[in-house]
Amino acid sequence: MTKAAAYVRVSTSNQIDGESLSTQKSIIQAYCASKGWKLVNTFRDAGISGSNVDNRPALQALLAAVKTGEIEAVVVRDLSRFGRSARDLLNNLQALKDSSVTFISIKENIDGSDAYSQFMLTILAAISQLELEIITSRIKENRLARWRDRRIFCGKAPYGYIWNPKEKRIEIEPEQGEIYSIVVKEYLDLARSLNDISLELNAEGIPTRNGGSSKWFSGTLSKILKSADYCGEITVNRFITDVKGKIIGHRSESEHIIFEAPPLITRARWDRLQERLDSANSRSGRPSKME
Known part of the structure; x- marks a missing residue:
């Protein structure tokens, strides 16, 4: 009697407790019974996308079992359950073929x-x-x-701001907004260096936007202070990135998306801030004396 294994998958977590997995298994059980095969195991990947092969533990367990000779046939309800990538699907099928294991896709009659x-x-x-x-x-x-319709905000809002999904608007994050104002005051009005300010923020345990063990650096503060977003208009969709998120180009202004936000600094004060930054020592971030 042929020893068969079923592979079943649902792609979203809210289907885990639904009937999709059980329905797939029932169809496969009926097929095996009609062929006189013994269904020896059922491998289940619940709530996992078909395009993410590396994170499908049941599929990997199935392929490992195939290599040991425990299984003579693999049965799926339809081809999409076994994978949506042509390359990965064919690689997996080749692994079955190398072990002389029959592959059955019931829906496509394969x-x-x-x-x-x-x-x-x-x-x-x-x-x-x-x-x-x-x-x-x-x-x-x-x-x-x-x-573009400002119904969602993709990614993280700039430091000092937070997206309110219910109200569909950018709002000031109170604690971060206060830190931004303090940094501006210390750098612009008290002529402290960005390096000194970053050391003080770290010493006081002030979290960065990324939180956790992430530290403040003068370069981080410089980037924040150079951003015009804090004047009340947050501009996004400015860059073209690769699959890893690396910036590889700039989008035209017509593609930019602008969100209105409560300003944390006036335009006049921001302009003064840029003058100081432009005149700062590149290493210490300490502004030179203004004439």
Whole structure:
């Protein structure tokens, strides 16, 4: 009797306790019974995206079991359960083939053991990948549209501010706003160096925007003080980034998105601040005497 294993997956956490996993398993059980196969195990990945293969522990356990010879056939309800990336799907299928394990996708009526099925799997995997890319593109477009309409704020607001999702507006984060004002006063009015101010903030245990063990540095303060966002208009969507978030280019002004925010500094005072920053010693951040 052929020893078969079921692989079932749902892609969102709110489906974990729903009927999706049990429905998939029931369909696979019925299929195995019709073939006279023994269903020896069911591998479940609950609430995990099909595009994130590395974080699918049950799939990895299944592939490990395949290598030991414990399983002779792998059965899924449909191809998308086994993966949405053409490359990863075909790699996994090759692993099954190398261990002489049959792959069955019930919905597509695929038996991966013959040449025709291998051809169909390649085509279906490519289609599945295309569908994923289209869905991802639509999600990004929808997110950008909501961003442009100021219905959401993507990423973190600048230090000193917080996005209120209920009111759909930028608000001052009181503690951070106060720290910003103190830094401006000490640097602009008391002529203290950014290095000295950052050391003092660290000594007092004042958290940065990232919190945790993140420390203040003169460069961090310089970047904050150079930002015109604090004058009351927060400009986002200015840069083009790669998949790792590295800036690789600048967007045109027509693509910029501007959120109104309560100002933490007047424009005149901010201009004076820039003059001081421009005249500062590049190493210490200490402003030179103004004429």
